[in-house]
Amino acid sequence: MSKYGVVVMGPAGAGKSTFCSALITNLRNNRRSCFYVNLDPAAEDFTHEPDLDIKDLISLEDVMEEMGLGPNGGLIYCFEFLLENLDFLSDALDPLSDEYLIVIDMPGQIELYTHIPILPALVKHLTRTGALDIRLCAAYLLEATFVIDSAKFFAGTLSAMSAMIMLEVPHINIMSKMDLVKGQVGKRQMKRFLDADASILEEEEAEEDDGSTNPGDTQTLMKGKSFNRLNKAVAGLIDSFGMVSYLRLDVQDEDSVAAILSYIDDAIQFHEAQEPKEPIEEMEMGDEDLP
Numbered sequence: 121m122s123k124y125g126v127v128v129m130g131p132a133g134a135g136k137s138t139f140c141s142a143l144i145t146n147l148r149n150n151r152r153s154c155f156y157v158n159l160d161p162a163a164e165d166f167t168h169e170p171d172l173d174i175k176d177l178i179s180l181e182d183v184m185e186e187m188g189l190g191p192n193g194g195l196i197y198c199f200e201f202l203l204e205n206l207d208f209l210s211d212a213l214d215p216l217s218d219e220y221l222i223v224i225d226m227p228g229q230i231e232l233y234t235h236i237p238i239l240p241a242l243v244k245h246l247t248r249t250g251a252l253d254i255r256l257c258a259a260y261l262l263e264a265t266f267v268i269d270s271a272k273f274f275a276g277t278l279s280a281m282s283a284m285i286m287l288e289v290p291h292i293n294i295m296s297k298m299d300l301v302k303g304q305v306g307k308r309q310m311k312r313f314l315d316a317d318a319s320i321l322e323e324e325e326a327e328e329d330d331g332s333t334n335p336g337d338t339q340t341l342m343k344g345k346s347f348n349r350l351n352k353a354v355a356g357l358i359d360s361f362g363m364v365s366y367l368r369l370d371v372q373d374e375d376s377v378a379a380i381l382s383y384i385d386d387a388i389q390f391h392e393a394q395e396p397k398e399p400i401e402e403m404e405m406g407d408e409d410l411p
């Protein structure tokens with residue numbers, strides 16, 4: 121048995137910090153030990169004070185001021201600095217006993233999860249056998265009201281998929297802010313997206329062909345017949361990964377938070393049962409892993 125943790129990711133404003141807070145409340149109410157790590161160097165207000173805060177190592181405000189960087193460049197700089205100072209994490213996480221769930225709140229800039237190797241290097245450090253050896257699960261949040269049309273749904277799902285491929289840890293998708301999906305039409309619409317398949321695009325192409333529309337959901341991924349094959353290929357790709365299932369989250373509803381927590385527990389245990397442990401020598405981080 122080892123320590124385990126969840127990395128909470130997703131675009132800006134998706135509800136990551138609110139979800140972390142709901143998760144911590146649930147864990148504490150059930151007398152489970154948790155350790156809250158804030159890795160957003162710009163985050164200010166917290167419902168639960170972080171046990172470890174990247175701002176104690178480096179703050180985005182200072183970096184922007186002193187290095188003359190903008191918010192995105194500044195964020196990358198903060199993470200590069202964190203990677204050069206991994207003892208900041210190790211010193212705090214290493215002494216924790218095995219029953220702790222470590223909740224890691226990430227910033228909303230999705231480039232961190234999609235195309236630069238910073239987060240994979242960080243995850244490697246956290247999970248490395250013989251070092252911190254934390255069993256990690258990734259939770260990727262997308263906001264329900266944002267993904268209620270298929271263009272945004274597929275764009276969001278592709279970014280979630282990209283994070284999954286980059287990190288190589290058990291991954292769950294979460295549709296957040298479900299309380300904002302109102303009315304029968306909205307709920308019916310959302311049901312199609314919670315467990316979607318490529319046929320969503322086909323249905324919409326048929327609707328466009330016969331001129332009919334679906335309230336609040338009239339876009340295909342890319343409009344126009346010439347894009348039909350590309351739309352289908354993208355949808356088929358997502359389908360083949362089995363990635364288009366979302367857990368629903370309404371932070372006001374404790375049952376939805378508890379259900380997600382049990383998925384996190386299961387994902388980590390399943391992964392632990394499946395994955396042979398990698399020896400520490402093979403996981404040594406080389407220069408090529410660093411950004």
Ligand SMILES: Nc1nc2c(ncn2[C@@H]2O[C@H](COP(=O)(O)OP(=O)(O)OP(=O)(O)O)[C@@H](O)[C@H]2O)c(=O)[nH]1
Nearest residue numbers: 131132133134135136137138227228297299370371
């Ligand atoms: N109605 C509703 N609002 C929510 C929910 N979760 C978050 N919010 C609101 O959405 C806004 C953004 O929430 P955060 O938790 O700060 O989102 P975040 O993903 O951490 O944001 P960044 O750190 O800026 O990327 C806040 O105003 C929250 O109160 C939810 O489940 N329902």
